[in-house]
Amino acid sequence: MFPVGGVGAMLLASGAAGLVALLLAVLLRRRLGWVAALAFGGLLWSLAVIAAVTLLPMYVRSGYIPAEEAQTVCSFDIGGPAPDGFWIFGGTQRTLNTLAFVPAGICLAVFLARWRWWALVTIPIGTAMLVGYSFLIEITQLELARLDRACDVTDIIDNSAGALIGAILGLLLLPLLRPWRGRPAKSPGGRLPPRP
Template sequence: MFPVGGVRVMLLLILAAAAVCALLALALRRRLGWVTAGAIAGFLWWLAVIGSITLIPANGAPGIVPAEGRLTTCSWDIGGPAPEGFWIFSGTQRALNAVVFVPAGALLVLALARWPRAMWLGLPLGLALLAAYSVGIEATQLALARIDRACDVTDVVDNVTGAVVGIGVGVLLALLLRPWRHRSPQRLG
C-alpha cells in the first residue's frame, strides 16, 4: 500500500462528495422540495465529511507500523486524556468529536421532518445508525494501524452526544423551515 493522506486528500474527498450530493439534491428537489432534498443530500455529504476527517491520516500515512507498536484494543478510559484540538480548531478533541456529529443529527431530522409519522421510528433508528457509524470508525481506526489514528470509546460517547444535540437543533430548524409544507404538486390527468 502506498502512503496516502494529508489535508489535501481529505479536502479532495470532501469536494468530490459535495459534487455528488449536490447532484442528488437537484435530482430530489422537484419531488421532495428543497428542504428535504437538501437535508438528505447534506446528511449523506456530512457522513462522507466525517469519514474523511476521521479515517484519512492528517499528515500522510505513517507507512509501516511495527506489530509491537500497534494497539490491540480500544482505550476504555472514558473521559481520559485527550490531546488538545486538531490543527484547525482550538479546544479539546472531545469537543471537536461532539461538534462534528451535530450537523448529522440536525440533517437527519430535516430529512425525516417531511413525514412526521416516520420520525417516530426514523429518529431513534437514525441515532442508532449514527452511533454504529461512530463505532465502525473507531473499529477501523483500531484495525488499520497505518492510518495513524487511535481507537477510543470516549470518541463514541462524544459523537453520540453531538448527534443528540444535533437532533435538538434539527427539531428547531424543522419548526422554522416546515419541510412538510414543501410537497410536490399533484399530477393532473
C-alpha cells in the same frame, strides 16, 4: 503503505463529497422538496466529511506500523488524554468530536421529518444509526493499523452526544423549515394527481 493522507487529502475528499451531495439534492428537489432534498444531501455530506477526517491518516505515510506498535484493543479510558485541538481547528479534541456529528444529526432530523408521523419512529432510529456509524469508525481505526489512528470509547461517547444534540436542534428547526412542504398533494382517493 498508505500513500494518501494529510489535511489536503481530507479537504479534497470533503469538497468532492460536497459537490456530489449538492448534485444529488438538486436531482431530488422535485421528489422531496428543496428543504428535505438539501437535508438529505447535507446528511450524506456530513457523513463523508466525518469519514474523511477520521479515516484518512493525519500525515502521508511512506512506511508501515509494526505489529508490536499497533493498537490491539479500544481504549476505555473515558475522558483520557485527548490532544488540545486539532490540526485544522482550535479547541479541544473532545469538543471537535462532538461538533463533527451535530450537522449530521440536524440534517437527519430535518430529512426524516418530511414524513411527519413516521418521524416519531425514524428520527430515534436514525440517531441510533449515527451512534453505530461512530462505533464503526472506531472499529475501523482499530483494525486498520496503517491509518495510524487510535480507537477510543470516549470518541464514541462524544460523537453520540453530538448526534443527539444535532437531532434535537433539527427538531427545534422543524416549525421554521417545514420539510413536509413541497411534496405532491394527494387526491381525495389517495392517489397522486397525474403530472402535466
